Amino acid sequence: MAGIGHIDTQGSEASGQEYLVFTLGTEEYGIDILKVQEIRSYETVTRIANAPDFLKGVTNLRGVIVPIVDLRLKFKLGNVRYDHQTVVIILNVAGRVVGIVVDGVSDVLTLTGDDIKPAPEFGVSVSNEHLTGLGSVEGRMLILIDIERMMTSPEMELIEAELA
Template sequence: MAGIGHIDAPGSEAAGQEFLVFTLGSEEYGIDILKVQEIRGYDAVTRIANAPDFIKGVTNLRGVIVPIVDLRVKFRLGNVRYDHQTVVIILNIAGRVVGIVVDGVSDVLTLNGGDVKPAPEFGVSVSTEYLTGLGSVEGRMLILIDIERLMTSPEMELIEVALA
């Protein structure tokens, strides 16, 4: 997919933690770059009967069956469209491969400790138990998600069922 190749992580990790920045609606989010395996364009998926609506289905990724979760549906952002900008971020979480659908991916940013503030108790679409804080860099505000905690949470255990 054109335009995505530029998000290879820069080499220096000593300066801070690197986050992959993606958009959901009008908000920018960041997840630990080390959890990201690859980024792909959105392709049709195979639906799983009786799965919650945020689990779009599964796809075959080089012989591995990967559940695909649409974070836009999960966070109730409404007006979910699939277009040329929609991407799937393939994650490696706790030894499992999972995909998340997002509106788009922009870049990789390095945040130092001073760039991260505690998460607010209100005003964001993600439960605060899944947030690591708010990042502020270059005039941008990022909602930092603990993607491993979110994807392994009890409410997501349905992914385990989908893989069984």
């Protein structure tokens, strides 16, 4: 498992794009490493009344109030457990800091255009409009998410609601 801490996003290779790989259930997902600010252990958050179930609450991160979304609940994966491998990926999207809860982080992979295939049009847990494609590297299949588009979408109720 990757160490918990600050992510160095300066050394990306010109031949491809780097993705942070994380797990939700048995699936592996990838998000653009440049959106990742840091990775933290899961800590209890402050619940917000009348928030959607997937919005676990907020936490104070060095003086910044950060909404925390549990992607396992958002994707309706069921059987959500919080254990020593559960982590929060802190993201910087649309000028806001938000956190996503995932089962674990495995590594950072560089994918080229040849490694990425179009997203399928059938039953996946993520809306196709939030997928950038499927990555295939080293015999692994990654579901690539446009995390900024997903986190700023109206159904997430994160960005617009807090600016109002």
